[in-house]
Amino acid sequence: MRVLVAWCPDWSVVAGLFEQAETGAAQVPTHDQPAAVLSNNVVEVCNEAARAEGVRRGQRRRDAQSRCPELVLLPANPDRDARYFEPVLATVEELRPGVAPIRPGLMAVPAPGRYFGGEAHAAALVAQHLVEAGVWDCRMGVADDLFTAEQAARQALVQDCVVVPSGTSATFLRDLPVRVLADLVDAGEEGRELADLLRRLGLRTLGDFAGLSAAEVTNRFGAFGRSVWSRTQGAAPTALGSRTPPPELACEVAFEPPLENAEAVCFSVRTTAERFVRSLADRQLVAVGVRIEAESDGVVTSARTWLHPRCFTSRDLVDRVHWQLQAGTAGSGLRSRRDSGEVSAPIERVRFLPDTVESAADHADGLWGGGADEQVTRGVARVQAMIGFDAVRTPVLQGGRGIADRQASIPWGERPVGLRPLDRPWPGRIPGPAPARVFATPLPADVVDEGGRTVAVTERGVVTGEPWRFLVAAAPDPLGGAVRRWTPVSSWAGPWPVDDAWWLTDPGAGSDPLPGRSARFQVVGVDGRAWLLVWRATGWAVEAAYD
Secondary structure (H helix, E strand, O other): OOEEEEEOOOHHHHHHHHHHHHOOOOOOOOOOOOEEEEEOOEEEEEOHHHHHOOOOOOOEHHHHHHHOOOOEEEEOOHHHHHHHHHHHHHHHHOOOOOOEEEEOOEEEEEOOOHHHOOHHHHHHHHHHHHHHOOOOOOEEEEEOOHHHHHHHHHHOOOOOEEEOOOOOHHHHHOOOEHHHHHHOOOOOHHHHHHHHHHHHOOOOEHHHHHOOOHHHHHHHHHHHHHHHHHHHOOOOOOOOOOOOOOOOOOEEEEEEEEEEEHHHHHHHOHHHHHHHHHHHHHOOEEEEEEEEEEEEOOEEEEEEEEEOOOOOOHHHHHHHHHHHHHHHHHOOOOHHHHHHOEEEEEEEEEEEEEEEEEEHHHHOOOOOOOHHHHHHHHHHHHHHHHHOOOOOEEEEEOOOOOOHHHEEEEEOOOOOOOOOOOOOOOOOOOOOOOOOEEEEEEEEEEEEOOOOOEOOEOOOOOEOOOOOEEEEOOEEOOOOOEEOOEEEEEEEEEEEEEEEOOOOOOOOOOOOOOOEEEEEEEEEEOOOOEEEEEEEOOEEEEEEEEO
């Protein structure tokens, strides 16, 4: 069996750009703009335009932005990558059943032969369909086995195909560098370690590695090395695990004539929402993530993926439709239309697509019901339905150096995504316990030494003088009013210096946290009250208070 491999390079970047285009971002980047996917502030994937500017995998975020200031940053999301690759699989399945997804951006299929006029013509037809589906950069490879076909696809040009004639796989692989083993899908860290070891042993190409005997490979590299060695011989058996297309669980309803009122749309989608939930229940499934799309004149004018803390009911889906249409109207700036329930464009179709489904058994009520948690969930849902989706928010904790940087809030029912991880060192973060009150706007302050000179922090993190007394310009007093007096310092700790976003020259660019050097101090006054103060080049401020 001959194998055809279709490779879409930098798929995480492509999927991220697709998502921005569908969510209606203010400035949707094109495929030729530098873009990169970040995971934990490290470049995980970057496209060709970014690589041309010097961006590489494994770089820190600040290093990548220093080389390419216009770099478009996208968050890592494996679920998004798989979701946007699903239509690509379906496109190829229309031409040739038995598609085997290897990972998002890479698939294999038994190579069509004479039916399409030859393997090269079949690959060209697949490329044409992928381009029509919006995948501009796709490359094909055809060979006797999966490993050789993948390497052939990596050697192909954009929308082109490299066909390795039958029986010549070993010859084709001979001159490839051993670093291609680092990209083996099923190898992971072992593949990278093997590629590095072969290079250090002086084996530069796959032909050098294939020239070793089976006994030598087994003795030196073990079972894993023997399996990789057999692939370099072009004789590894190929077993494609073709996927079973998922059942069609999406439901939609069309309106003729189109509806111009959000209340009318919500009333008309109730039956469809019930049918959507019932079709999932028939398969012992529930939806915890649903994508809702609204069409006008055959174009999707509103699309959003909604998440639920438990699982969606038909009533929840109707509420989401209402919030989504209201949000679209709010963006038009027409308050009178928003109050009357009118939408910005007549809606002719609403579609429910399951984004994440789970087993119904995992969400079944306990023997005696859901108890207090279920009552709270239903109560908050009622409040949210009355005052709006974004009006009910839940505080969450994220990583960061400053106290305010660690705070985040998300709409109730949404899952936190894109937050800074908590398990990082975060140099410059103050130790616990955390302050009880964090001011939304830092209060102006001043700190002086014994001689009355303002205390500052040098570039090396050295304090210019010992804090002797401090002034909080407008600190809230427990008994009411405001305190505006100098307070002698009883004890202090610090500094904890931080140098954030040094490449940003405009402090008003909306950066979070603020760019530039800063240092934090814990200060206790003689009155027993403790404060968290921060020094910047612009002066002192109070970030929080320890009550």
